[in-house]
Amino acid sequence: MHGEYKVPGGKLVVVDFQVVDGAIRDFRLSGDFFLEPDETLEAMNAAVEGMSPSGTIEAYARSVTEHLPEGAVLLGITPEAVGVAIRRAMTGAAQWRDYDWQIIRGEALPPAMHLALDEVLTTEVGEGRRGPTLRIWEWANPAIIIGSFQSLKNEVDAEQAAAEGVEVVRRISGGGAMFVEPASAITYSLYVPGELVRGMSFADSYAFLDEWVLEGLKGLGIDAEYKPLNDITSPAGKIGGAAQKRLGSGAVLHHVTMSYDMDADKMTRVLRIGREKLSDKGTKSAQKRVDPLRSQTGLERAEIIDRLVATFQQRHGGTADAVRAEELAAAQQLVETKFLTPEWLTRVP
Structure with a gap:
């Protein structure tokens, strides 16, 4: 599955993953946004790994937020944007x-x-x-x-x-x-x-x-x-x-x-x-x-x-x-x- 979402006023958020036995696997987040510290990216990936592919934008955003390292800084991307990109991957949304x-x-x-x-x-x-x-x-x-x-x-x-x-x-x-x-x-x-x-x-x-x-x-x-x-x-x-x-x-x-x-x-x-x-x-x-x-x-x-x-x-x-x-x-x-x-x-x- 591949989904993209351009955050209004922000950056491009890209997600790639597989759906195995009703769960999101091998989830990878990428894009031209900024994250600090570096381990924030892996924390965000881990937040989505194993979740239901039919989840809501709010559920994905909540999980990402809960997994963010203390003091994490997100520029050009939001937890909600990750959820939107996942939903667009699952629904085949157009560009x-x-x-x-x-x-x-x-x-x-x-x-x-x-x-x-x-x-x-x-x-x-x-x-x-x-x-x-x-x-x-x-x-x-x-x-x-x-x-x-x-x-x-x-x-x-x-x-x-x-x-x-x-x-x-x-x-x-x-x-x-x-x-x-x-x-x-x-x-x-x-x-x-x-x-x-x-x-x-x-x-x-x-x-x-x-x-x-x-x-x-x-x-x-x-x-x-x-x-x-x-x-x-x-x-x-x-x-x-x-x-x-x-x-x-x-x-x-x-x-x-x-x-x-x-x-x-x-x-x-x-x-x-x-x-x-x-x-x-x-x-x-x-x-x-x-x-x-x-x-x-x-x-x-x-x-x-x-x-x-x-x-x-x-x-x-x-x-x-x-x-x-x-x-x-x-x-x-x-x-x-x-x-x-x-x-x-x-x-x-």
């Missing part, structure tokens, strides 16, 4: 470069059409009619997008949103509400086969799927990092957040919205952001809650997108593509039968 990635950069669309395309394209990938795809969104109008399980009345000031001309829609993924205006945000979706994140926990998969964008942001001079579960941050403040949905077809939808030049005052008028949530962040106003990319880079939004896409292509490949006519038709049908219906929007009143 990014195993796929022919498609990249879609289309015209501005209404919010409900974006949400419908997310569901359609994820399904298409899961059923093998489309290859894994990165799609960059362009917004046709201002919107509030609430999470699948959020209460509409608790999150949105509907009267104020209507007065401001802000459309309210609900997505299929969980997570929190977000406010966007055309040219104020950078939003992208990844539609990936489940094999790419097989063996990972939800938390691990979030960071794994966004590692390329962290590299891209760092290339723009932003000291970006991932804050579990789903926030992209920098020392200057929060940049954006991610959400996921795993469909029955086996594919994963992973989408991210990052602020470019957010009107935080308008955001606080249309969203009901509680005082407790703000005090939790240690701020007295919403202005500091979302730090725009524009202020940190001085670049135009289009240039930031160009450079992020270039980073993705350098790491994972990718060729230009477009949404197909049949995909658009299926999405339009979902807009009418699901995403613009009162039943969907108020599924959690």
Whole structure:
């Protein structure tokens, strides 16, 4: 068995082992990480030797932690990363470069059409009619997008949103509400086969799927990092957040919205952001809650997108593509039968 896992923000972790009589044997850990003292490597190998090959990531990590020598230092690797690599070896998880990635950069669309395309394209990938795809969104109008399980009345000031001309829609993924205006945000979706994140926990998969964008942001001079579960941050403040949905077809939808030049005052008028949530962040106003990319880079939004896409292509490949006519038709049908219906929007009143 052979498994590999690139730790987000860290190093490559490689495991090789055999499965003999229902147990892991001849376990060998390697990679470009750093360990001190030298005997830490053998201690980590011994921690996994003899364990069940069907164990959990948490079980492997716990055993590795318990076997570490006193004062051991791990750089670029974590006990959990060892567990992920083992699970990927056992499940035959794929690597990014195993796929022919498609990249879609289309015209501005209404919010409900974006949400419908997310569901359609994820399904298409899961059923093998489309290859894994990165799609960059362009917004046709201002919107509030609430999470699948959020209460509409608790999150949105509907009267104020209507007065401001802000459309309210609900997505299929969980997570929190977000406010966007055309040219104020950078939003992208990844539609990936489940094999790419097989063996990972939800938390691990979030960071794994966004590692390329962290590299891209760092290339723009932003000291970006991932804050579990789903926030992209920098020392200057929060940049954006991610959400996921795993469909029955086996594919994963992973989408991210990052602020470019957010009107935080308008955001606080249309969203009901509680005082407790703000005090939790240690701020007295919403202005500091979302730090725009524009202020940190001085670049135009289009240039930031160009450079992020270039980073993705350098790491994972990718060729230009477009949404197909049949995909658009299926999405339009979902807009009418699901995403613009009162039943969907108020599924959690």
